[in-house]
Amino acid sequence: MTKYVIHGGKPLHGTVEISGAKNAAMAILPATLMVDGVCRIENVPQISDVTQILTILQELGADIRTVNRTTVDIDCSHIRNARVPDALARKIRASYYLIGAMLSRFGSAEVPLPGGCDFGGRPIDQHIKGFSAMGADVEVRSGLIYAMAREGRMQGATVYLDVVSVGATMNVMLAATMAEGTTIIENAAREPHIVDLANFLNSMGASIMGAGTDVIKVRGVDHLSGGSYSIIPDQIEAGTYMAAVTAAGGEVLIRNVIPKHLDCITAKLLEMGAQVEEQGDAVLVRRTGELSRTNVKTLPYPGFPTDMQPQMAACLCLAEGTSILTEGVWDNRYGYVDEFRRMGAQIQVDGKVAVVEGVDHLTGAAVRACDLRAGAAMVIAGLAAQGVTEVSQVQHIERGYEDIVRKLSGIGADIRVVVTPDDEEAVQAG
């Protein structure tokens, strides 16, 4: 079993470098499937979800060459239109982007239903609604999604999304990129990674306008050709280090960020008493005094990100007074609360609302990472807690955080990886 052992209660000091954005990479890498020629992708995060998607592309026939630690050359010119391998696709959520990309390039796709962190239901009805509007027959049978463009090629259409969905917006964008005619996506999600996917596709020859607004227009093109593209920095990884400094105290320069993407997080940390100073492509976060309570509601971008909700809860556990957290995106994203309680946190959950009574201090305990962001929140709580915290099931954390132990050690955290031989833990997807 691999665990992180954290001796908490030490303020953080120094500089940390943010990696490329996981949720941008997880759409851009499958999108290379549509490109004829070599795509050089830079600032690729070294995380296990990226390894999974690259392995899937390789199994489908892509030629992948590692240029350096964060750069890969991907050539999908000779890729086959084969069924996506089941065991690999089920380990990650983003395998569903292969449906949009394969429909665009081949006019058909067979992809297993995706995995993903367990937040209650994670339907894909809006993806299917989009593909159907664009002339595909879509059927879900025996754990597989079968999609086939009736006219051999996807047809441009107007797609109104009933819910603001990151995945459906990107998937319809992919399916529309090489469709016949123009597609309009209404009520589109506006996350930075949606803009990044559009920028990547445009740099390879696509014609996508309006990404970052709630109406996206995609004029289908016949061909995409290779080129170079650098993935944006990870908003959530940066936010996680900002929360770590807020909870544990200290002063850390967080480099390679786009401060604008962090505004929604910065605003809440300022309300809690942290100081955040923008310095070009870095933010300096400082926290020396007591933390104040605040209320947080998660919403699609530019609202407060749901993927920062557990990390924010770790900070609120240590704030003076009662804070209200409202989860506005997922039905059930409080599965981690019992783990916090083991550390002395006072949290009551009722549906989508969590009431957090701040405590004077948290105490180290053995806790588990229930999923990716909950795992990051446990690490943050451990850094701020008195005593020793052991976080198990860290494979969830390593799906989305590059070198978290090395990065935290670099800013003064006392965190070690401990491997013991008798591990029967299931590696769950997310």
Ligand code: EPU
């Ligand atoms: N929804 C539907 N129908 C659909 C699609 C979504 O009802 O067809 C609902 C969902 O149930 C949810 C809401 O719409 O209530 C938003 O879901 P969305 O589609 O935006 O989520 P996703 O694309 O499955 C991505 C990220 C998640 C992140 C969400 C929201 C990836 C691989 N995953 O998921 O990231 O929480 O957007 O921002 O990009 C994470 O990184 O930890 C993570 C879970």
